[in-house]
Amino acid sequence: MFTGIVTDVGRVRAVRDTDRDRRFEIETAYDLAGVDIGASISHAGCCLTVVEKGEGWFAVEVSGETLGLTTLDAWTEGRRVNLERAAKVGDELGGHIVSGHVDGIGEVLSVAAEGGSHRVRIRAPRPLHRFIAPKGSITVEGVSLTVNEVKDDVFGVNLIPHTWEATTLGELTAGSRVNLEIDMLARYLARFQETA
Missing domain, CATH: 2.40.30.20 (Elongation Factor Tu (Ef-tu); domain 3)
Incomplete structure (x- = not known):
């Protein structure tokens, strides 16, 4: 984990x-x-x-x-x-619970400066987009991020200056391919609803 x-x-x-x-x-x-x-x-x-x-x-x-x-x-x-x-028992959980199992590859549609931060819009592959919700968590290239908005299969995240500089996300451009892992809770909730 x-x-x-x-x-x-x-x-x-x-x-x-x-x-x-x-x-x-x-x-x-x-x-x-x-x-x-x-x-x-x-x-x-x-x-x-x-x-x-x-x-x-x-x-x-x-x-x-x-x-x-x-x-x-x-x-x-x-x-x-x-x-x-890997996290150890007792470590601070600064992001969210991440399994390290990539669910799909997203495509960066745009990267735009917004104040001191950067807004990144990403297209998620179908049907993965069903598991992405505003204010939920998503992992992009191994980085825990909060989803700002979702419209159909496109979602947006905001990268603060620290994340932009301390990870590879500052290298993203339109057309970049990125590893995505959806929030584990969303995965299990969706499965529960399918089988209930």
Whole structure:
């Protein structure tokens, strides 16, 4: 489990296709002495397992299914990536409960400065849009955000200056593809209503 609060922005240092799909090596500022092989780390909202580590970097392996359902298929060397280590019992829950399971890929329609912040409009894939509600939570590229407005399959979020600068969201432009994870409560409520 994660909270959607990014704790480092890493950088892809190597990408290699293997007989087990694809391997990424990620440079990070994390103290890797405290990161075990097998640990879960959120990468742009996608929970991946550490399989190797070295001085200032760690490696993850990604299956074909994950590559097909997330933006990871387009990652190349040099790409910056939002990272978050798994939450521990007793940690502050600064964002919302995030599983690290990407539900779909959204498309950024517009990015506009609004005061000191930035308003971002994103088109969600259908039928995922049914789970997005005004003032609800959503995870975009691993970042916990509050939904400001929803119209059909388009929703808007407001990025405060800290989020704009401390995550990769400040690099978004119209046409960017983003990993989306809907709020877990919305998912279970919808399932309950379908089966009640």
